[in-house]
Amino acid sequence: MEERRLSEDIKFPDVNYGEDNKEKYNELTISEWSPFFNHTFWEIFIFSMSYAFAKNLSPMEPTGKGTLNAKMFSPPTRHLMRSLAIKDTGDISIIKDSNKVVKICEKYSNAGFQEIYTRIKNRPSEKPLEKIFTDMINEVNRDSD
């Protein structure tokens, strides 16, 4: 099992979260007003990706090249990325090509990040920070209804 995970890791490419997003990613992880304060870039990436999928946002090609090391993406995280890629393509064989999986996820994440960043940044000061997430859940529930 361990050997296989290692072999998968070798195949998994670095992830591009978008060169233009770099400063904003940084801002969200170092600012106390951000829910991602003290969290990592890969967490923002995965969160943005899944949010974009749930909100049915149009995928957007990120700028630049992959800079998030593949090693930072744990097996459960990769499962999330694979499931999104399978659903996006309707073909399970997509997961045989990690490069393709990652490319699909990068586009979703880039699309989701723009909206998440704006939501966090433009949060009215009287609105509690934790409300951002509960609002998202409510929106997604409403959309699915």
Added chain:
Amino acid sequence: MSEKIKITSIKLENYRQYFGTQSVDFPNREDGFAAIIGENGAGKSNLLNAVNWCFYKKEPHTKKNEGYGIINQIYLDSLENDSIASMSVQIDLQKGEDEYRISRVLKVIKTEYQYEEIGSAKTLKMTDAQGYVLPWGCEVIENQSTFEILKRLKHEQNFHSDKKVSPNILMNEILPETLSSYFILDGEFLEKFWTGIQKVKIGIEQISQLHLLDQTLQHVDLLRKSVPQLGKQDIDTLTKKITLNDYYEYSKDHKGNDSFSSEPRFDFDSENDENEFYHATGDPRIKELELDIVKMETKAREVAEQFGASSVGAVKTLKEQYDTEESAYKTAFHDYQQAEKQYFSSFIENLPLFFLKPAIEYSIGIVDDLRKKGDLPYEAKKIFTNDLLELGKCICQTNLESKIEGGKETNPSRIEVMKVRDNMAEDQGLDASVNMKFYFEEKMLGDFNKFTTSSFDLPRKELSQANQNSLQHNTAIKEIKLKLQNLGSVDIEQLVKDHDYLIQKIQETRSEIKDIEFTLNQNEIKNREYRSDRKKLMGKDSKAKKIAHEQSVWDSVSEIFENTFSELKKEIRDEVQSKTMEIFLQTMYKQNKFKSFNIEPDYSVRLIDQKDVSILGSLSAGESLFLALSFISAIRDVTGYKFPLVIDTPLGRVSGTPRYLLSQALPKYLPDEQIIFLATDTEFLNPDTNVHEAEGRTEEPFGQLLEEQINVKYSLITGMENNTAEIIDYIPKWRKDD
């Protein structure tokens, strides 16, 4: 002594910030009050200094003048080097029918200025080497600096000097320096009037001349106790023992000089305390310790006042509650921070699963289909195929045995199965989807409700609870803070510390007094025995007999003096205390609040309210000021001293209703005596901003309120900022409006 004195005019020439010749005339009391108005720092206190300097060559209000010269700087600047600068203060008085012109002149040779460089600033170098602050190098011309008092009788045209009496003696007759602070009153003197007993003691003893009798009494007591050595061992030994005990009682060393300890007095005040260090023993030490207990109690009351309430205990309880709540809040806030961290971490980790739930379900559906077909996982398929090849027989009984010919496999069925196995390697990547399926089922899909509850609902509840808990403690802290603020809290911890220290110090001091009193008592018992024994021995010796007789005479004289002094003191005390209360009640609106004003034999003072509680320490600034003025008035009334009253900054801390009542009472106060106020424009000319609407009064300036009952002659000090202060006549705005 009882002749009324009034100040006719004050003339200043180049005194401090007053440039050139400035003069101000004062009305008689029947013509009203005089008020000299000036902003803070304008020169009001220097006007008091000018009066004191003219009378006594002293400037007791010089704190603000440190570094500034006694001669006007602009005037000095205008002089050539080596020329003579002249500064003077002249005060005209009327005493009964006679007039006095008191003048003091200071003459100085101006030399070239020297400057000091402090950083980039260049400042004029000053010195106070000759008793006056002057530019460095300027020299006082002693023989041209004069003090004289000229006199003019009723029908005389000109003033003339009385060469028989020195001006200093004459000045002492007009107003002794020791009493001047009871007539030329500054705000601070009045504000601290009830701190300690010195002001009360000096007021009563000096103004009524009782101190002269006290000095006589001390002298008689000395004579009474001085028994010489007779050369008779048994008598002399007893005398020595008695003397030693007397030394202890009076805190004297073996030479009869005052003996002091090295312990500094509590909160030493050079104006009120006679000595900086405690006497070593006996009555003087007890007296000082008692005086300082009063100071400690006053200080403790001041600290309590800062609490805003008389109950220190209440503040301490609140402080304890505050500490408990603060500690609970810190824990609750830490818990909240942890809950918040947990909340965000949980949402960030689990929301992607929630968002991708449709994709996950879709993927797992495909994986399940493939598994049903046996296409997944690849590893299982590979092992199964290898097992068939190893067994050499398919499940359909086809022969898969290996048949090698010429180094090659020749069994077509086996070759076919081997091809299938090798092609399967391409599907190796799909095995990850099987892991994916199990992961998602375990993490989320197996029990989705449990997943959402533990991922979102629980952290949200915990955060909300932690937030509420933290808020509760925070609210409690705010409430306690508010209560403490209402009690006037500044730095509660320090105040409590200070208060505890003072209370402990008072207890220790009281305990020490008891110890000394016990020793004194023991000594007195022993001395009685020694004296009795000595008397017997002396009765047997003719020389000693004569001395013993002298002793008994001094004893009788001393007793008479003591009784007389004690009766006189009591009489004056009683008179002053009842007069003080009478004047105080005339001017106070809360008459029912106060029951009695008592001056104790040791000159400590008690103001008792209707509940028999001593409330001197908790009086408002206005009440305290009025009580001080009432006491001063009572002394003047009882003793007949009639010098004008000059009051600097009378309303410094008085506002609102007390200020209004003061304006109503002052015109009736000391109706025969001249009163001069030195006041700020805020005190006298500006509307009172502290008038509460509910009081139903207008916000009229203090001066205007006074003028409803009495005339006020105003003068204004201007131009102080350039060292060119002038005193000019002034008409307040409300009169212009009229």
